[in-house]
Amino acid sequence: MRETELSVDLPEPSDAQLRFIGRINTPWQHRSECPKQGSLEDGPICTVEIFDPWGPALQGIEAHRYFDLLYWLDQSRRDLLVQSKGGVGKAFGTFASRSPVRPNPIGISTVRLESVDGQTLHVRGLDCLDGTPLIDLKPYRSAFAPKAK
Numbered sequence: 063m064r065e066t067e068l069s070v071d072l073p074e075p076s077d078a079q080l081r082f083i084g085r086i087n088t089p090w091q092h093r094s095e096c097p098k099q100g101s102l103e104d105g106p107i108c109t110v111e112i113f114d115p116w117g118p119a120l121q122g123i124e125a126h127r128y129f130d131l132l133y134w135l136d137q138s139r140r141d142l143l144v145q146s147k148g149g150v151g152k153a154f155g156t157f158a159s160r161s162p163v164r165p166n167p168i169g170i171s172t173v174r175l176e177s178v179d180g181q182t183l184h185v186r187g188l189d190c191l192d193g194t195p196l197i198d199l200k201p202y203r204s205a206f207a208p209k210a211k
Contacts, residue, residue: 072140082196087193100171108185
């Protein structure tokens, strides 16, 4: 704990069950190696493995170029209410940040689809640890989204 941080004792979970539908493979083994935000243009190509029986759910995926990946930050703390960047500077509430330390450590990245090989997606734009469990993926929809080529 840093001097300006505040944590809470967590209650027992009782209301949600997630099914991990895949695994994300990146070059980063430690949180300190991860970029703060992945690059869609020149970030490393990472792979997203989709587990059985979810392979058929990829049908038509090539029609989209950008996706939002939702993943479970399985190595993150879940107890901080107030955090500080690097232990220096102003403290801020967890919900006022994009920190991976959250009550429900769900990460989201917008990624660019480079290719599909069976049940493996090759993407750019990730910023999570190698082996991170995948919760879901959805085509990116925004008025500002680049169109698929």
